[in-house]
Amino acid sequence: MESAAALIQLDPLIVWTRVNWAQIFGNRNPIRVEVGFGNGSFLVAMAQRDPASNFLGIEIYSRGMRRALRRIERAGLNNVRLLRAEASAALPRLFGPEEVGEVYINFPDPWPKKRHWKRRLIKPSFVETLYRVLEGGGRVHLATDHFDYAQEMLASFEGQDGFLNLAGEKAFLTHPPEERLPTKYEQEFLREGKTIFYLVFQKVVLGGAGLAQISKL
Numbered sequence: 471m472e473s474a475a476a477l478i479q480l481d482p483l484i485v486w487t488r489v490n491w492a493q494i495f496g497n498r499n500p501i502r503v504e505v506g507f508g509n510g511s512f513l514v515a516m517a518q519r520d521p522a523s524n525f526l527g528i529e530i531y532s533r534g535m536r537r538a539l540r541r542i543e544r545a546g547l548n549n550v551r552l553l554r555a556e557a558s559a560a561l562p563r564l565f566g567p568e569e570v571g572e573v574y575i576n577f578p579d580p581w582p583k584k585r586h587w588k589r590r591l592i593k594p595s596f597v598e599t600l601y602r603v604l605e606g607g608g609r610v611h612l613a614t615d616h617f618d619y620a621q622e623m624l625a626s627f628e629g630q631d632g633f634l635n636l637a638g639e640k641a642f643l644t645h646p647p648e649e650r651l652p653t654k655y656e657q658e659f660l661r662e663g664k665t666i667f668y669l670v671f672q673k674v675v676l677g678g679a680g681l682a683q684i685s686k687l
């Protein structure tokens with residue numbers, strides 16, 4: 471109950487200035503962000519699995535918000551907050567440099583028609599934002615069932631100095647990385663026998679902590 475009440479209060483958090491996250495979460499635990507959380511099942515499962523982290527879900531449509539709030543309430547979680555916003559506009563305003571520990575972007579809308587590709591979320595300017603807000607050693611986890619979007623993701627991340635592709639240069643995984651929890655879309659795609667492309671990029675700060683933390687997927 472308490473968690474949902476807190477979330478409803480935070481729902482109109484369209485604050486276009488920096489946010490005091492320690493105040494919002496009530497602690498200074500690492501922050502993990504999921505962009506486009508859909509029905510919230512992945513976000514909630516992650517938050518249950520890792521109570522020592524704070525989770526922020528950013529979702530552009532309100533449809534899933536109610537369902538996600540119910541899940542959070544049922545699970546009695548107090549380490550999750552939801553924000554209705556467009557992620558590429560919100561992230562650079564909500565976070566200063568190195569404030570985010572991990573980012574998850576699962577099955578971003580692929581906009582399959584070529585004339586719509588410019589609407590895709592993953593592009594060099596957004597990747598630059600991700601790099602700025604991530605702490606050294608932090609990771610961006612992506613999954614898509616679209617081969618050409620996966621290629622575009624690779625090009626955008628590998629074009630950003632300081633991101634290391636943990637699957638190896640120009641490579642992605644076609645099996646889920648260890649410990650990955652499946653999302654709703656992922657479960658449907660797997661049932662349909664589709665190939666899924668998984669990508670993980672780590673922010674490497676030369677001479678800093680980032681290098682020491684690199685581990686294979």
Ligand SMILES: C[S@@+](CC[C@H](N)C(=O)[O-])C[C@H]1O[C@@H](n2cnc3c(N)ncnc32)[C@H](O)[C@@H]1O
Pocket residue numbers: 505506507508509528529530531534555556557558575576577578579591653654655656
């Ligand atoms: C294909 S669904 C995937 C949902 C969920 N991640 C999953 O894997 O089951 C893409 C989700 O991203 C959201 N979304 C798309 N563009 C977004 C943006 N720019 N900012 C925030 N959310 C976005 C959509 O509303 C939708 O819920």
